[in-house]
Amino acid sequence: MKQELVLYNSLNRKKETFKPIEEGYIGMYVCGPTVYSDVHLGNVRTFVSFDIIYRYLKYLGYTVRYVRNITDVGHLLDDGTDRISKGARAEKLEPMEVVQKYTLGFHDMMRIFNSEPPSIEPRASGHILEQIEMVQQILDNGLAYEKNGSVYFDVEKFAKEQDVYGKLSGRVIEDLFSETRELKNQGEKKHPADFAIWMKAAPDHLMRWNSPWSEGFPGWHLECSVMSTKYLGTTFDIHGGGNDLKFPHHENEVAQNFGACKCQPANFWLHTNMLLMNGRKMSKSDGNTISPEELFTGESPHVSQGYSPMVVRFFMLQTHYRSTMDLSDEALKASEKGYKRLMEARKTLQGFQAVQSASAGTVDEEISKLLDQALEHMSDDFNTPMALARMFEVVPKINGIRDGHIKAEELSAETLDRTKKVFDDFIFDIFGLQEEMASGKDGTTDGLMQLVIELRNHARSQKDWGTADKIRDTLKELEIQLKDAKGGDTTWVKA
């Protein structure tokens, strides 16, 4: 029996016990990036959040089919131009060259943040035929109409027929109808709240395909309705995305799926919250913004130094995915310390040997309880900050044993083994953190450091202070810190 998992379902605005449609399997769709520019940090937050969700679902034993799309066509701006082809004209490139450039950039960034690739990564441009078919289904069901080669979803009619529209985003249908802004080139709509599911292309529009209605392109919302259900079935388990997509994107997705199949696409809707900087919305226009690269290099007025990808990932773990996350230099500095403290504690822990004479004491019990709680927090709507807090309550106990303040005998072999395992599970498998020293991969740096530590100890024992100082100074330059443990072992960390 799997641990009970409780999720906050945006659709019903409450926490609900999760039950998959098919025992043991989970289908999850997450709205991916629009590849017309570099991925920004807010997107990274969303994708890292769902990466942790994906990892935890797998950790619970589910077989997860995780579908995350690439939007490479049909994303409308207010001025009625396609975002992709706008980029293409600016750079004098074929739209698909722009798509390739930023898709590769996005993949690189996900790799840097140690996010796992999804099981399937479908592209909007790769599913035009399926999108045309869904437009036809919606037309056949009487919930769309054609006007001058474009096809619009009939929101007013849908709202009259079924009490669905507005439910996901929590909008009152009357307010929605009065608020709706006119989009350029859409004066042919019957009602301002209607939205395009197929657009006739202007003569200078680059991305275009033949359809029964015109040479054109699909409406932006349509791709997710089509690709989620193509790979996961008409109703699947989890649909995720950023909060900003709730309306109109997700609301319209639901409408389209109802329009085509008369059913909800997903049983659970999960939404990540915004990333702020210094308490304010990130925005290019007022300079309150930072790119991932600037964050890594520290080349930004908003940070006093560079922060590594794993420090940023650790920072993200410290806020629940449904809360606004506030980026600041101070918070990142604290995360850097926290990340290192956690990784060092892990290393220390892995070095412990079980004491034969151990008899479970208070510490044993306390640690067991904290580990249980950490897992319970994760199963309570993926509460990473709470889970992390519990692990940080274990850390002083690990360090206490290392430093001799706590007797190693208080930890039973069983609890020691479990603690080792749960720490590794959390750090690597669930949180997706990794050791920052990429160079340690081939063992060369580690091997050289062992040699240098031995040479230093030898020099000290020989009272060869010149050599010992030389080593100390060089390591300082290389930002490598040595730590001498009580037992005589020396470990090292790189800043």
Add this chain to the structure above:
Amino acid sequence: MKQELVLYNSLNRKKETFKPIEEGYIGMYVCGPTVYSDVHLGNVRTFVSFDIIYRYLKYLGYTVRYVRNITDVGHLLDDGTDRISKGARAEKLEPMEVVQKYTLGFHDMMRIFNSEPPSIEPRASGHILEQIEMVQQILDNGLAYEKNGSVYFDVEKFAKEQDVYGKLSGRVIEDLFSETRELKNQGEKKHPADFAIWMKAAPDHLMRWNSPWSEGFPGWHLECSVMSTKYLGTTFDIHGGGNDLKFPHHENEVAQNFGACKCQPANFWLHTNMLLMNGRKMSKSDGNTISPEELFTGESPHVSQGYSPMVVRFFMLQTHYRSTMDLSDEALKASEKGYKRLMEARKTLQGFQAVQSASAGTVDEEISKLLDQALEHMSDDFNTPMALARMFEVVPKINGIRDGHIKAEELSAETLDRTKKVFDDFIFDIFGLQEEMASGKDGTTDGLMQLVIELRNHARSQKDWGTADKIRDTLKELEIQLKDAKGGDTTWVKA
């Protein structure tokens, strides 16, 4: 004025001077991998060859749009099943999950071999609509016929109308017609040489789309006809691929493009030759095969040790792309030496300072000539082994200057600068080689090595042989070799 470039054009079976359709721009299409299994070493050879071609075309100053597809649907086996869905059933996965897995694997392998990504990487499954349109065009032009929901290209009729079929693969049409094997499920063809451009899907076929003729999938050859011309125009500059694709794949591609547009798709056709092992064709059935991973780790009866990706890439440079390449342990060992010798010479060269009093001597002239020749070889159908040979004639001169056998004064500042530049251009930009010590990136390993070298020299000067031996032994374990130069400088390389 750009350097004249001569290419061997498979279409006319001779070398021809290359002229792009549009001055300064080159459109190049290369048949990419079928992502139903791990990429094998023969494919790697093809893609590394075209990577070097792509790099050299850019080096010459061309803006190159390099399109390399991903075949993720419709690749027929003799038994009539789709390769992708066959993989899917075996692994109990959705076809697109298989596609994702092996596409990621392919991209990883290309990254390991330092191959640049193409400008556009279109997928067959992402161009079904366009493929259906081309089938319709060919039908409209009377060069295809429909039978029970499948559509076949009418090779006999095409051969009668135009003297094109068989030209690329150099086959006599009558022989072709008598040779043609029957493929299962294609008994409905008028002539055995005809080939499917649309296939009606059997009930258990997983990948299927609606079309005017049936729910089915496009014939394998069709995708390349469609995607090459979509992104490069009806006739473009260069079409590449492995020799094994000449027939039927490329021959049928030409037929389809003629069938749709009445023109040759590409002005130049380039074909890479086979990769053999120990003089024989690689083949799983008789065990004469090795995977890239086995090559890297050395875990194969065919090699005595592991070879790094850059050594393998260097090995590939030593054979012209149109010649069969013969992989053997001996040849790889020689390549490892050659690669290191070249990289060390480059390092030595970059350390040279121009001598003020230098007056160009014989050496100066010789080096200049060798560099010219190396570039001429590249412009002669990308002759990498010849270009490499010229560079290796420069190496002893570099080492001679380092060791004092050749006077540094013989090299003018101008030639020294040019040699440094051409070496870097060739090694990094054209050949796409890189330093193997990825860990050197952050300078830590390099910094530690400098420290270790100093400690060793100090120990030696103090006659502290114990420490000196300790250092020597540890470095040996880490497969790091020290080299003492005449001037007293010590450099290091990692095996």
